[in-house]
Each structure stands twice: as structure tokens, then as C-alpha cells.
Amino acid sequence: MGKWWRGIGVLAVALFAVNVVARLVIRFGFDGADTTAADRVTLGMFVVIGLILAGVAARWSHRRPVADWGPDIAAAIGVALALTMLVGPLLVGQSPFADSGDVFFAQIGLYLVATGAGVLLxxxxxxxxxxxxxxxILKRYAEIKTAKPRRVVRR
Structure with missing residues (x-):
């Protein structure tokens, strides 16, 4: 059970760490007036998050059925999203709700689109x-069925 939670936690922390690095780069690397650079860093953050999730989904789908790893990735994304939206701004000295509600919910939507695209990819x-x-499993089943000799039925 602990191993199961460890995988979810590590994935959530990794996704949150990517967001923190992007926020710190925006905060200390660019001035507040340069919104195009901040948008590029944010786009890069979403690409990196999507690639991380694509790799995790590829690795986990190789080992286990979708019904086993799907909820795990969804839980990790949910935890990372909550940390990103509520704790991430506090780390760089901003309020999570400093912008309007439209911006807050747009960020949630963009995060979910990026993570969903990564998992799907x-x-x-x-x-x-x-x-x-x-x-x-289907390949192994087909190999087993073709390897057996045909049984002769007597009448």
C-alpha cells in the first residue's frame, strides 16, 4: 500500500516542482511588464508537464491495465493541481486569488488540458x-492458441 501512494506522491511532487521552477523563472528572470516571456515560460511548463505525464502513462500502461493506473494518475494530477493553484503563488509572494476568478479557472482549465493531452499522448x-x-495479453493469447495442435474429434 505504501508503494502505491509513493508513486502517486512522487508524480504529484514532480508536477508541482515543474510549476514552482517556472514561477521562479518568471519571477526572477523577467520584469513584470514582459508578459510574452512569462507566457512562453508558462507554455514551456505545460509542455514539460505533458511530456512527464506522457512518459508516466507509457510506462504504467506497459505494466498494468488502464483501470489500475488511470485513477492513480488522476489522483496525482488532482493533488498537483491543488498545490499548483493554492500553494504555488504563495511561494513567489503572490496570493492564489490575486487575479480575477476568470483567470483562476482558466489556469485550472489549461492545466487539465495539458495533463490530459500528456496522458492521452x-x-x-x-x-x-x-x-x-x-x-x-492478446498477443500472448494468440500465440498460445496457435501453438496448440488441433484436436481430432471422433464420431
Missing amino acids: GYLLVTALGLDHRSR
Whole structure:
């Protein structure tokens, strides 16, 4: 049980760490008036988060069925999203609700789109290559069925 929570926690902390690094780069690397640079760093953050989740989804889908790892990734994304939205701004000296509610909910939407795209990309890539758990089981089943000699039925 502890090993199960450890994987979720490590993934959530990794996703949150990417956000913290992006916030610190924006805070100390650029002045407040340069919004295009901040937008580029934010876009890079979403790409890195998506790639991390694509790799995790590819690795976990290789070993386990989707029903086993799907809720784990969803829990990690939920925890990372809560940390990103509520704790992340506090680390750089801002309030989580400093901007309007529209900006707050837009950030949540963008985060969910980036994470969903990353998970989907990783899973679809592994599935297309036939390396996911289900494809490997079906391949093994087909090999076993074709390896058995045909039984002769007497009448």
C-alpha cells in the first residue's frame, strides 16, 4: 500500500516542482511588464508537464491495465493541481486569488488540458506500438492458441 501512494506522491511532487521552477523563472528572470516571456515560460511548463505525464502513462500502461493506473494518475494530477493553484503563488509572494476568478479557472482549465493531452499522448503511443498491457495479453493469447495442435474429434 505504501508503494502505491509513493508513486502517486512522487508524480504529484514532480508536477508541482515543474510549476514552482517556472514561477521562479518568471519571477526572477523577467520584469513584470514582459508578459510574452512569462507566457512562453508558462507554455514551456505545460509542455514539460505533458511530456512527464506522457512518459508516466507509457510506462504504467506497459505494466498494468488502464483501470489500475488511470485513477492513480488522476489522483496525482488532482493533488498537483491543488498545490499548483493554492500553494504555488504563495511561494513567489503572490496570493492564489490575486487575479480575477476568470483567470483562476482558466489556469485550472489549461492545466487539465495539458495533463490530459500528456496522458492521452503517452497511452496512445504505447497502444499504437502494441506495447500496452492489453495488447501484450492478446498477443500472448494468440500465440498460445496457435501453438496448440488441433484436436481430432471422433464420431
